[in-house]
Amino acid sequence: MITFNKTKKMFYLHTKDSSYVFGLNCENRLYNAYYGKRLNTAALKKFAEPVIKEVAYHMVDNMRSNYMPEVNIFDGYNVFENTIKITLSNGVRSLDCSYAGHSINGDTLTVKLKDRKYGILLLISYKVHYDYNLIEKSITIKNIDSKLKAVLETFNSGDLMLPPGRYNLGFFHGGWIKEMSLRLEEISYGRKVIESRTGHSSHIHNPSFFVTKDDKVREEEGEYFYGQLMWGGSFKFTFEKRMYEAVNMTAGVNAFDGCPDLKPGEEFTTPSFIIGYSDSGLGKMSRLLHDYYRDKILKPEMVRNKERILSNSWEAFYFSTTEEKLLKFADKAKDIGAEILVVDDGWFRRRDNDANSLGDWIPIKEKFPNGMREFGNNIKEKGLKFGIWLEPECMNTDSNLYRKHPNWCYRFEGRPDKEMRHTVTLNITKAPVKKYLKDMIRRVINEYDPDYVKWDMNRYISETGICKGSQAQLEHVKAAYELMDYLKSLKPSVILEGCAGGGGRMSGGFLAHTDQMWASDNNDPFCRQTIQYGTSLFYPAISMCCHVADSPYCLTGRKSTALFRLRTAMAGNLGTEANLLEWSGNDIEIFKKEIITYKSVRDIIYYGDLYRLESPYESTRVSLMYVSKDKKRAVVFSYNCGMELTKSVNGVDPKIVVKAGGNAILRGLEAGHEYTVSGSNADTVMTGRELMTKGIGLALKKVQDSAVLILERRVK
Numbered sequence: 001m002i003t004f005n006k007t008k009k010m011f012y013l014h015t016k017d018s019s020y021v022f023g024l025n026c027e028n029r030l031y032n033a034y035y036g037k038r039l040n041t042a043a044l045k046k047f048a049e050p051v052i053k054e055v056a057y058h059m060v061d062n063m064r065s066n067y068m069p070e071v072n073i074f075d076g077y078n079v080f081e082n083t084i085k086i087t088l089s090n091g092v093r094s095l096d097c098s099y100a101g102h103s104i105n106g107d108t109l110t111v112k113l114k115d116r117k118y119g120i121l122l123l124i125s126y127k128v129h130y131d132y133n134l135i136e137k138s139i140t141i142k143n144i145d146s147k148l149k150a151v152l153e154t155f156n157s158g159d160l161m162l163p164p165g166r167y168n169l170g171f172f173h174g175g176w177i178k179e180m181s182l183r184l185e186e187i188s189y190g191r192k193v194i195e196s197r198t199g200h201s202s203h204i205h206n207p208s209f210f211v212t213k214d215d216k217v218r219e220e221e222g223e224y225f226y227g228q229l230m231w232g233g234s235f236k237f238t239f240e241k242r243m244y245e246a247v248n249m250t251a252g253v254n255a256f257d258g259c260p261d262l263k264p265g266e267e268f269t270t271p272s273f274i275i276g277y278s279d280s281g282l283g284k285m286s287r288l289l290h291d292y293y294r295d296k297i298l299k300p301e302m303v304r305n306k307e308r309i310l311s312n313s314w315e316a317f318y319f320s321t322t323e324e325k326l327l328k329f330a331d332k333a334k335d336i337g338a339e340i341l342v343v344d345d346g347w348f349r350r351r352d353n354d355a356n357s358l359g360d361w362i363p364i365k366e367k368f369p370n371g372m373r374e375f376g377n378n379i380k381e382k383g384l385k386f387g388i389w390l391e392p393e394c395m396n397t398d399s400n401l402y403r404k405h406p407n408w409c410y411r412f413e414g415r416p417d418k419e420m421r422h423t424v425t426l427n428i429t430k431a432p433v434k435k436y437l438k439d440m441i442r443r444v445i446n447e448y449d450p451d452y453v454k455w456d457m458n459r460y461i462s463e464t465g466i467c468k469g470s471q472a473q474l475e476h477v478k479a480a481y482e483l484m485d486y487l488k489s490l491k492p493s494v495i496l497e498g499c500a501g502g503g504g505r506m507s508g509g510f511l512a513h514t515d516q517m518w519a520s521d522n523n524d525p526f527c528r529q530t531i532q533y534g535t536s537l538f539y540p541a542i543s544m545c546c547h548v549a550d551s552p553y554c555l556t557g558r559k560s561t562a563l564f565r566l567r568t569a570m571a572g573n574l575g576t577e578a579n580l581l582e583w584s585g586n587d588i589e590i591f592k593k594e595i596i597t598y599k600s601v602r603d604i605i606y607y608g609d610l611y612r613l614e615s616p617y618e619s620t621r622v623s624l625m626y627v628s629k630d631k632k633r634a635v636v637f638s639y640n641c642g643m644e645l646t647k648s649v650n651g652v653d654p655k656i657v658v659k660a661g662g663n664a665i666l667r668g669l670e671a672g673h674e675y676t677v678s679g680s681n682a683d684t685v686m687t688g689r690e691l692m693t694k695g696i697g698l699a700l701k702k703v704q705d706s707a708v709l710i711l712e713r714r715v716k
C-alpha cells in the first residue's frame with residue numbers, strides 16, 4: 001500500500017485502482033511525480049528524480065520535468081498558490097524546508113520536513129484508504145523554535161496536482177433553497193477560487209469538487225479526480241492553471257477570518273483533505289465515497305439504525321406549534337408509518353415568530369402546559385420516538401439571554417450588531433458561553449429525554465473579531481463539534497441531525513459529528529431533483545434528509561401531487577414536513593402504502609450502491625437506482641419532471657432532452673441472473689443482462705408521473 005524506494009528516494013502509495021508517487025530531489029525537497037490509474041512495477045520504474053535541481057515552480061524547465069512541488073511551501077519566490085505560508089516574528093517570511101525523515105505506520109505515511117535554519121517542522125500525512133480509492137492528506141505545523149512566533153498566513157491541508165492538460169472542473173454553487181447546483185467548466189489560465197466565508201461550508205458552495213477531461217459528465221466511464229475538505233466551516237479551494245498547462249488544486253480552511261499563530265512549542269493540524277480517483281465515471285466516485293462515509297465518517301451504530309422516518313412540525317405549523325396540535329399530529333404520523341415526531345422551532349419561551357426568545361430554552365407554558373418531558377412521554381406512548389429542535393449557537397436580541405449577556409455574541413466594538421433573522425451569533429469559544437450551552441444541552445437531554453435532536457444554525461458566523469493566537473471562525477467550528485460530541489456522549493442513541501437553514505453545513509466535517517443532514521429548506525419536488533442529485537454525488541442517501549411537504553409549496557407556490565412529492569423524498573432519508581391533519585383520506589392512503597414500500601427497501605437505499613441513470617441536467621425524466629451490495633435486490637426511482645424542471649436548473653444545459661416514454665437502462669445487476677420486477681404496474685421477469693442492455697419500459701406520460709420498481713433476484 002505504501003512503500004519507499006531508498007535508492008530512488010521515492011514514495012509509492014497505492015489504492016485499489018490508483019497510484020500516487022512523489023519523491024525527493026537532489027536537494028531533498030519533495031516533488032510530485034504522478035497521480036492516476038494504478039501502475040505496475042515496470043511503470044513505476046520509469047519515474048526518476050528530476051534532472052533539474054529546482055522543482056519546477058515556473059515550469060520553465062518543463063521540457064525536462066513536469067514535476068511540481070508536492071507541497072507548495074512559500075520559500076520567498078513561489079508565486080503560485082501556497083499550501084503553507086508562514087511569517088516568523090523576526091520578519092522572515094519564507095520557509096526553507098527539506099526532508100528530515102519519514103515513518104510508515106500501517107496505512108499512514110508521515111513525511112517530516114524541517115526548515116534548514118529555523119525551528120519549524122512540517123509533518124505531511126497521507127492516510128491510504130485502499131478499498132475506497134482515497135488518500136487522506138493533512139499537515140501538522142510545529143513550532144519547535146525556542147524564541148520565534150510563527151504566523152500561519154496560509155495553512156492548507158494539501159494539494160492535488162495533475163499533469164499538463166485541459167481539464168474541466170465540477171463544483172457546486174447555489175444559495176438558500178437552491179443548494180448543490182452542479183456546474184462544469186474548464187479550468188482556464190489563472191486562478192479560480194471556490195470558497196466560503198460564512199463560517200459554514202455554506203449554501204453557496206460545497207467543499208467538494210471533481211476534475212475530468214470529459215466535457216459532459218459520465219456516470220460509468222471516464223477518469224475523474226476528486227477532492228473533499230472534511231471541514232464544516234469556511235473553506236477555500238484554489239484551482240490554478242499555471243504556465244505550461246500544469247494544473248494544481250489546493251484545499252484548506254479559509255484564512256480570510258484570520259491567521260493562527262504558533263508560539264514556541266505549539267502546533268497546528270489542518271483538517272483532512274481527501275483526494276480520490278475513479279477510472280469509471282462519477283458513478284464509481286459516488287459509490288466509493290458513500291461506502292467511505294458509511295464505514296469511516298458516520299457512527300457505525302447509528303448507520304445501522306434504520307428507523308428514521310420522521311414527521312417534523314415546521315412547515316406543518318411553523319411557530320403555532322402546540323402540545324394539543326402535536327398530539328393529534330402524532331396520531332396521524334403514527335398512522336402513516338412515521339417513526340419519529342419532531343417538535344421544530346416555536347416551543348420555547350414566547351416564541352411566536354423568529355424575532356424573539358432564541359437562547360431561552362424553556363418550553364412555553366401556554367403551548368406545552370405539561371412541560372416537555374411529559375409531552376415527550378406522550379409521544380413515546382404512542383409508539384413514536386420523540387425529537388426536538390435546537391439552535392444553540394445563536395440568540396435573538398429580544399431574549400432573556402441577550403438581555404443578561406449582551407457581550408456573549410461576536411461584535412466589532414463600537415459597531416451595531418449585524419442581525420440575521422433577528423439573531424446574533426454566540427461566541428461559543430468563550431468558556432462561560434460553552435458552559436451555559438453544555439448545561440442547557442444536559443438539561444434538554446436529561447429532562448426531556450429526546451431520541452432525536454435537530455441542531456440548526458441559521459446565520460453566518462460574522463463579526464468574529466480578532467481571536468488571539470487563532471482564528472475565530474475556525475475555533476467556533478471546533479467548539480460546535482465539541483458541543484455536538486458532548487450531546488452525543490450524554491445519550492449516544494440520539495439521532496443528531498445537522499442543519500444550517502437547510503444544507504448550509506452539508507459537509508464531511510459536520511457529518512463526522514452528526515448522523516444525518518437536512519439537505520435543503522426547499523421541499524418542492526421539482527427543485528429537489530437537482531438538490532438531491534448534487535448531494536448524491538458526494539454524500540450517501542442515509543445522510544441526506546428529504547421531506548414531503550404540502551402543496552402548493554409554501555416557498556415556490558408550485559402545485560404537485562402527493563405521490564410525486566413522496567416518491568421524490570423516498571430516494572433519500574424520508575420524512576415529512578406536511579400538515580398531516582389537513583391531508584385528505586386519499587392522500588393519507590397513498591402515504592401509508594408508499595411508506596410500507598419504503599420500509600421494505602430502505603436498507604437498499606441506505607446501504608446499497610447508487611446508480612444515477614438519467615440526470616436532471618440532461619433529461620426531463622430523472623431516474624436513479626439503488627442496488628443491494630449482494631446484488632439480490634434493487635429499487636428504481638423514475639420521475640417525469642417535464643419542462644418544469646428547467647425552471648429550477650440554474651443556467652445549466654439548455655439542451656435538456658424531453659423524455660417521457662422509452663426504456664431506462666438499469667445498471668449494477670448481475671447479468672446472468674433473472675430478476676422479478678414489480679411495483680408501478682410492472683410485473684415481469686427479466687435477466688440482469690436484458691435490464692442493463694434493453695432496459696425497462698417507463699411510460700411516464702404526464703409531468704409528475706413517477707415509478708418505483710422493486711427488483712428481486714430469482715433463485716437459479
Ligand code: GLA
Nearest residue numbers: 314344345499500501502521
Ligand atoms: C431553519 C431550518 C428549518 C426550520 C427553521 C426553524 O430554516 O432549516 O428546517 O427548522 O430553521 O426556524
